[in-house]
Amino acid sequence: MRKLLFQSLFRSPFTEQAPSSDDAALSELAAAVSNAARRRLGRSLSIREIDAGSCNGCELEIHALNNAYYDIERFGIRFVASPRHADVLMVTGPVTKNMREALERTYHATPNPKWVVAVGDCARDGGCFAGSYAVVGGVAEVIPVDLHIPGCPPTPMEMLKGILALLEAADAAAVVP
Numbered sequence: 001m002r003k004l005l006f007q008s009l010f011r012s013p014f015t016e017q018a019p020s021s022d023d024a025a026l027s028e029l030a031a032a033v034s035n036a037a038r039r040r041l042g043r044s045l046s047i048r049e050i051d052a053g054s055c056n057g058c059e060l061e062i063h064a065l066n067n068a069y070y071d072i073e074r075f076g077i078r079f080v081a082s083p084r085h086a087d088v089l090m091v092t093g094p095v096t097k098n099m100r101e102a103l104e105r106t107y108h109a110t111p112n113p114k115w116v117v118a119v120g121d122c123a124r125d126g127g128c129f130a131g132s133y134a135v136v137g138g139v140a141e142v143i144p145v146d147l148h149i150p151g152c153p154p155t156p157m158e159m160l161k162g163i164l165a166l167l168e169a170a171d172a173a174a175v176v177p
């Protein structure tokens with residue numbers, strides 16, 4: 001016990017250093033997403049998150065987009081409570097049999113134009129839950145998917161990069177005659 005107390009006096013904390021609040025790469029990326037959304041939609045981007053059966057690891061990273069560090073709402077990108085207000089559906093996890101209908105109904109309740117982003121390895125093909133009696137499979141088994149962001153879980157920056165790629169692709173498709 002005495003040894004432990006002594007160690008704790010001199011050992012540095014296990015926690016990481018707090019990141020800089022004005023991370024240039026993050027600001028640039030989030031501003032690019034915001035500008036692409038305004039070009040494509042004429043306004044800011046609204047995202048509805050759907051957990052179709054994930055382990056919540058992907059949710060933790062998605063929630064981080066709203067924390068004090070990433071704070072993407074300052075760029076006009078916001079998470080909304082209703083699919084009727086959403087442009088993007090971010091779906092995590094393998095789709096479980098219990099969530100299949102809810103996912104389909106959410107998709108149909110979202111107005112066009114809409115995009116579906118499958119987040120995480122499980123959303124692609126069921127990941128480590130593939131083959132379970134409770135799982136239908138990846139998101140594309142149930143609704144059309146526009147983009148898949150790989151990772152277990154993907155980082156918030158990877159998600160922002162994915163959304164930017166999606167909006168830029170939609171922008172490019174819109175100007176092609």
Ligand code: SF4
Nearest residue numbers: 054057120121122152
């Ligand atoms: S991809 Fe990984 S973190 Fe995301 S739901 Fe699947 S197991 Fe969990």
